[in-house]
Amino acid sequence: MTGGKKIPHFYWRRLCQIFCFVLFSFLFIKTDYSGADEIAYAVNLLFRIDPLLAATASLAARTFITLMLPALFTLLFTFVLGRFFCGWVCPLGALLDGGHRLVPPVGGKDGVYRNTKYYLLAFLLVAAWFGLPAAGYLDPFSILVRGLTLAVYPAFNALNTTFFTFTYQHGPDWLNSMTEPVYAFLKYTILPFDQKYYDLALLSLFILISVILLERVERRFFCRNLCPLGAMLAVTARFSLLRGIGGSKCGKCRNCREVCRMGAIDEERKISRSDCNLCLDCVAVCPGRKISFAFAGRSEARTPFNLSRRALVSAIGAGVILPFFLKGRSMAVNPDPFLIRPPGALPEDEFLGRCVRCGECMKVCIGNGLQPTFFEAGIEGLFSPKLRGRTGYCEFNCTLCGQVCPTGAIRKLALQEKQRTRIGHAWFDKNRCLPYASGIPCIVCEEHCPTPEKAIKFREAVVLDDNGTEVVLKQPYLVDSLCIGCGICETKCPLPGASAVRVTSAGESRDPDSIIPTTGGTGYLGG
Amino acid sequence: MDRREFLRQISLWSAGITLGVPGFRITGEAVAAERPEAVVSQATGKDYVALVTKVLDPLGGMGKFVRPGDKVVIKPNIGWDRNPEQAANTHPLIVKTLVEQALAAGAGEIKVFDRTCNEERRCYVNSGIKDALDRIKDKKVTYFHPDPRKFIPVDIKRGKAVSRLEIYKDALEADTYINVPIAKHHGLSRLTMGIKNSMGVLGGRRGNMHHDLGQKLADLATVIRPKLTVIDATRILLRNGPQGGDLDDVKVLDTLIASADPVAADAYTTTLFDLIPEDIESTVAAYKMGLGEMNLDAIRIISA
Numbered sequence: 001m002t003g004g005k006k007i008p009h010f011y012w013r014r015l016c017q018i019f020c021f022v023l024f025s026f027l028f029i030k031t032d033y034s035g036a037d038e039i040a041y042a043v044n045l046l047f048r049i050d051p052l053l054a055a056t057a058s059l060a061a062r063t064f065i066t067l068m069l070p071a072l073f074t075l076l077f078t079f080v081l082g083r084f085f086c087g088w089v090c091p092l093g094a095l096l097d098g099g100h101r102l103v104p105p106v107g108g109k110d111g112v113y114r115n116t117k118y119y120l121l122a123f124l125l126v127a128a129w130f131g132l133p134a135a136g137y138l139d140p141f142s143i144l145v146r147g148l149t150l151a152v153y154p155a156f157n158a159l160n161t162t163f164f165t166f167t168y169q170h171g172p173d174w175l176n177s178m179t180e181p182v183y184a185f186l187k188y189t190i191l192p193f194d195q196k197y198y199d200l201a202l203l204s205l206f207i208l209i210s211v212i213l214l215e216r217v218e219r220r221f222f223c224r225n226l227c228p229l230g231a232m233l234a235v236t237a238r239f240s241l242l243r244g245i246g247g248s249k250c251g252k253c254r255n256c257r258e259v260c261r262m263g264a265i266d267e268e269r270k271i272s273r274s275d276c277n278l279c280l281d282c283v284a285v286c287p288g289r290k291i292s293f294a295f296a297g298r299s300e301a302r303t304p305f306n307l308s309r310r311a312l313v314s315a316i317g318a319g320v321i322l323p324f325f326l327k328g329r330s331m332a333v334n335p336d337p338f339l340i341r342p343p344g345a346l347p348e349d350e351f352l353g354r355c356v357r358c359g360e361c362m363k364v365c366i367g368n369g370l371q372p373t374f375f376e377a378g379i380e381g382l383f384s385p386k387l388r389g390r391t392g393y394c395e396f397n398c399t400l401c402g403q404v405c406p407t408g409a410i411r412k413l414a415l416q417e418k419q420r421t422r423i424g425h426a427w428f429d430k431n432r433c434l435p436y437a438s439g440i441p442c443i444v445c446e447e448h449c450p451t452p453e454k455a456i457k458f459r460e461a462v463v464l465d466d467n468g469t470e471v472v473l474k475q476p477y478l479v480d481s482l483c484i485g486c487g488i489c490e491t492k493c494p495l496p497g498a499s500a501v502r503v504t505s506a507g508e509s510r511d512p513d514s515i516i517p518t519t520g521g522t523g524y525l526g527g
Numbered sequence: 528m529d530r531r532e533f534l535r536q537i538s539l540w541s542a543g544i545t546l547g548v549p550g551f552r553i554t555g556e557a558v559a560a561e562r563p564e565a566v567v568s569q570a571t572g573k574d575y576v577a578l579v580t581k582v583l584d585p586l587g588g589m590g591k592f593v594r595p596g597d598k599v600v601i602k603p604n605i606g607w608d609r610n611p612e613q614a615a616n617t618h619p620l621i622v623k624t625l626v627e628q629a630l631a632a633g634a635g636e637i638k639v640f641d642r643t644c645n646e647e648r649r650c651y652v653n654s655g656i657k658d659a660l661d662r663i664k665d666k667k668v669t670y671f672h673p674d675p676r677k678f679i680p681v682d683i684k685r686g687k688a689v690s691r692l693e694i695y696k697d698a699l700e701a702d703t704y705i706n707v708p709i710a711k712h713h714g715l716s717r718l719t720m721g722i723k724n725s726m727g728v729l730g731g732r733r734g735n736m737h738h739d740l741g742q743k744l745a746d747l748a749t750v751i752r753p754k755l756t757v758i759d760a761t762r763i764l765l766r767n768g769p770q771g772g773d774l775d776d777v778k779v780l781d782t783l784i785a786s787a788d789p790v791a792a793d794a795y796t797t798t799l800f801d802l803i804p805e806d807i808e809s810t811v812a813a814y815k816m817g818l819g820e821m822n823l824d825a826i827r828i829i830s831a
Contacts, residue, residue: 035652165676193648366646395646396772397608397653434738444734446714448644452772458714474715492644494734 009280013087017094024091028148029190031363031404037415039403044360046091046141047406049074052121052229053142053356056128056135057407060353067408075236082240083233086223086262087277092140096212096220097261097279103215111263114224114275115307117231119315124228126319128353132326132380136357138228140211146359146383147208150198150372153363155205157192197391198362200372200383219261224275234274238305241295244271244282250290256282274305326380336376337504340387340485343394343421344402344411347510348377354409357383361401361410368392369487370401385410387423389487389503394423396450396486419451424485425507425516426456426478433500435475439465443476445489445501455482456489456501476501480516483507563787565820567795570831571782575761579624582757582783585829588632589625592755592787593703595633600640600701601625602753603656604708604724607770608645611655614764614777617709619659621759621783625707626660626668638697639670641727644770647672678730685816686746688739693730698751706753706789710760710796712768712776716740718800719769720793721756722748722809741808748789748813756792758784760799790819791826798823 024046031043047053047068054071058064074085086093124135136142164183167175198204214221223230246256246269257265259282264275271282271291283291326332335348342361345351362370362385369392370385377384385401387394396419402412413421426445430436435443449456458474465471485503493499507516570582583589593599603617611618622639629637639660643650651657651670660670678693698704708724715737716723722744726733728751736743760782764771771777780799786792790813794804804810804821814821 033646033648035648035657161676168676366649395608395649397649398646440738441715441740442734442737443715444737447737447769450645450770450772452767452776454714454767492734494732494737 008284010284013278013280016088017097020089021091021094021098028145028153028363031360032193033364033366033398033400037397037399039364039400043364044358044404044406045070046145047356047358047360050139050141050229050356051075052124052139052232053135053358053407055232056124056133057354057356057409059125059128060131060133061350061407065354065407067406074233078233078236079240081242082273082276082278083230083237084242084278085233086220086227086230087279090140090223092144092211093220093223093277095144096215096222099212100215100219100261103213105218106216107218111224113221113226114263115311116225117227117234118305118307119311120226121228121231121235122312123315123319126316127323130320130323131349131353132319132323133353133355134380135228136355136383138226139356140222140227140229142356142358142383143207143211145363146357146372147204149204149359149363151201151205151208153192154196154198154201157195160186160191161195193366196368198371199388200374204359204372204383218263220277223277224262237273237276240273242278242293243273243296244276244278244291244293245296246271246282246291250286250288253287255285255287256291259285326378329378331378335505337506338386338502339373339376339381340389340424340487340503340505341508341510342370342385342387342401342410343399343418343423344413345423345510346409346411351409351510352377352381352384354407355384356407356409358406359383360404360406361385364400364404365392365394366398366400367395367488367491369394369491387485387487387503389490390499391491393488393491394486396488419484422484422507422509424487424503424505425480425483426485426487426489426501426503427506428476428478429500429502432495432498433476434495435461435463435473437500439463439469439471439473441473442494443474444492444494446474446476448488448492450486450488451482451484453482455479455484480507480518562817563819565786565788565791565826566829567784567786567788567791567826568829568831569782569784569795571780573781575618575620575781576624578761578781578783579621579628579757581831582785583628585831586755586785586787589628590632592705593629593632593634596635597633597702598700599629599634599637599703599705600698601629601637601705601707602698602724602727603639603641603759604719604727605641605650605654605656606644606727608649608653609770609772610653612762612774612777613771614709614711614762615768615770615772616650616654616656617707617759618761619655621757621761622656622707623659623663625705625757626663629703629705630663630665630667634667634703637668638701639668640673640695640697642673642695642729642733643727673730675730681750683746683750685749686743687812687816688742689736689746692747692750694750695728695730698728703755704751704753706756708756708758709763710758710784710799711764711771712766712800714768716744716807716809717802718793718797718807720758720796720807721753721789722793722813725751725753742812744809745812745816745818748809748818749816752818753789754787756784756786756789758792758796760784760796763799765800788819788826790814790821794819794821794823795826795828 027043049070051071054068167179211222248268262275264272371388372383402410434440446456487503489501490499568585572578603622607615609615677696713719762779766776
């Protein structure tokens with residue numbers, strides 16, 4: 001190696017970041033129906049190696065979630081290598097590093113908010129146990145994948161489609177002969193199969209953009225100061241075997257301090273194991289080649305934590321107390337009737353505890369039915385999935401959402417079980433439904449009802465239409481015991497505006513109290 | 528068009544500016560002129576490959592309908608996420624055999640598609656049609672999911688219930704359009720057959736078709752005029768149509784029906800369900816518009 005030029009260490013880091021980002025993007029794109037009913041790739045891998053989500057979801061579930069076992073390996077590696085994950089693997093970190101030239105820091109104070117992430121971590125862990133699931137709002141992967149799923153990817157598709165529609169419809173043939181193959185290639189590779197529409201698209205974009213814009217304050221602001229996953233890795237990295245060795249007997253240049261994206265090097269050029277993400281830039285800029293990374297003995301003193309006891313106690317206290325404010329809201333006894341959870345969703349409290357708001361289920365939902373919840377499930381339910389029947393429906397033969405959920409908040413159901421799982425119940429609004437309200441034939445709902453014996457049937461009736469003429473037509477009605485609440489009737493109802501048939505959560509399988517009365521008699525007075 | 532106009536158009540198009548999507552005109556009179564003979568061929572057999580040949584023979588074989596170099600569209604029913612046994616979609620082997628025969632007749636290109644009701648990819652896969660067509664290794668054959676950009680507004684000049692519909696470009700441009708529905712129960716229209724199957728080339732909000740469905744289908748049939756209709760009755764769905772799902776609702780008949788007359792094909796197929804052609808609104812409406820023959824007495828039925 002002496003003769004040739006040695007590749008600087010940080011090139012390897014960049015290469016690894018690019019590789020991880022490409023791998024992540026690949027898995028993101030593959031979070032889709034592939035022609036087989038089973039998803040072949042571990043598309044939810046990113047969330048399963050996330051120890052923050054593993055910890056909070058497991059605390060909420062009061063059991064170790066075995067699906068998230070891979071997260072333990074992340075901690076194990078962190079114990080050996082330090083906080084390498086943030087510098088080498090994390091796709092959000094790679095995005096921040098890759099884009100930092102676009103949002104250069106304006107400079108300013110250093111390290112003022114550094115401990116915030118530890119307080120947040122403490123709060124999230126305690127609150128998860130006591131019933132306030134909030135990790136998904138701050139977890140870097142959740143922020144990233146949600147932002148991409150709900151906002152960036154649909155916008156990317158709309159942009160491409162608009163452009164290629166324009167060239168197709170308005171361009172001459174010679175142009176189309178060039179653009180159409182490009183469009184076909186993009187469709188085949190990176191574009192989604194079709195245009196998807198999401199609630200909260202702009203909110204999730206805003207959150208993602210905010211994380212990026214914080215780079216203006218200081219480099220890796222989110223990672224240094226806010227990221228609770230970073231905090232968890234930092235706590236582990238304090239004990240790491242590998243660490244950077246700087247030292248104060250090196251002169252006065254301070255190049256390493258200036259280049260350090262994590263602000264991990266102090267005035268004495270000591271490198272904090274908790275903060276250093278092993279980007280290796282300091283190694284490259286050190287004129288004296290004094291900085292190295294090595295597996296050191298344990299004698300080396302750890303940098304002090306410097307947490308404020310008062311702030312930490314406050315964070316924990318908030319984690320204990322705040323969840324109880326959730327219990328006193330009216331929605332605790334009367335949940336939103338239009339909050340329809342995906343098939344296989346656990347009972348609501350457990351579901352919210354485990355759901356990490358990653359958006360994987362919404363990404364994979366081929367009917368575009370799953371949408372992020374706003375405040376229908378309370379402030380703690382933000383971004384959790386619900387079926388919005390007017391936008392899309394739950395495909396009868398599809399079980400993908402349960403397959404991609406990284407925490408089991410949506411259980412993986414066998415097809416037959418899924419087809420018997422009731423997520424809600426459809427109701428007709430006879431004031432709007434055409435065959436009832438206007439004497440106009442329709443029953444598109446009946447046509448699409450997917451249960452082998454249709455839950456929507458029809459009766460022939462003689463009614464007066466708007467002109468007072470007697471007409472014979474078919475009026476739909478619901479057979480309560482057959483409806484599974486998939487919502488295709490609501491999606492396909494050809495009425496403009498709101499559907500004349502709407503699904504509510506009534507009758508949902510996961511709630512034993514949610515029983516729809518039948519003429520057979522299940523009332524309290526019935527024998 | 529004079530030179531000035533020509534140059535103006537060229538410059539506008541090259542700059543990517545035009546006032547609207549080019550429409551597609553179909554003169555009703557021209558198509559009404561070529562009214563086919565009311566001959567229906569029906570054949571029964573377990574070997575579906577042989578059955579296709581058998582049912583087409585009395586009509587003159589595939590070569591009668593597909594000329595060398597033709598752009599051919601074969602339009603099966605791939606509407607539902609159901610497997611072939613459930614009798615909601617056209618049998619994949621029938622589709623494949625028709626494609627192969629059209630190839631053998633010298634077709635220049637063959638396109639197979641449907642605008643599905645359930646998720647597109649699932650329908651193509653679960654119906655078995657994707658797999659069947661993948662086995663044909665010929666670049667002239669393509670199947671695809673309709674591209675939303677390619678639905679063209681068409682004025683339905685002779686329409687009584689609709690005046691304009693968005694129709695898929697490839698269906699309009701085909702030299703030979705072969706309609707390959709499956710015969711099955713349908714709540715609103717009682718039966719789904721050939722004329723109903725044409726809804727698969729429609730864009731836009733198809734739900735609106737269901738208000739006065741029979742007449743609207745007949746209106747559509749004035750512009751979508753298959754040269755050949757092959758109705759798959761190898762197994763028919765008796766109840767819970769058009770998608771079924773329960774094998775108890777399926778009856779195996781091992782039968783194919785073929786005709787150049789779309790109305791006659793539907794009229795005869797109706798009898799397989801113990802109904803009469805008058806029971807089906809779209810048949811009656813299409814007959815009244817002069818699109819074909821529905822009186823069984825006036826139809827020459829050949830059992831091949």
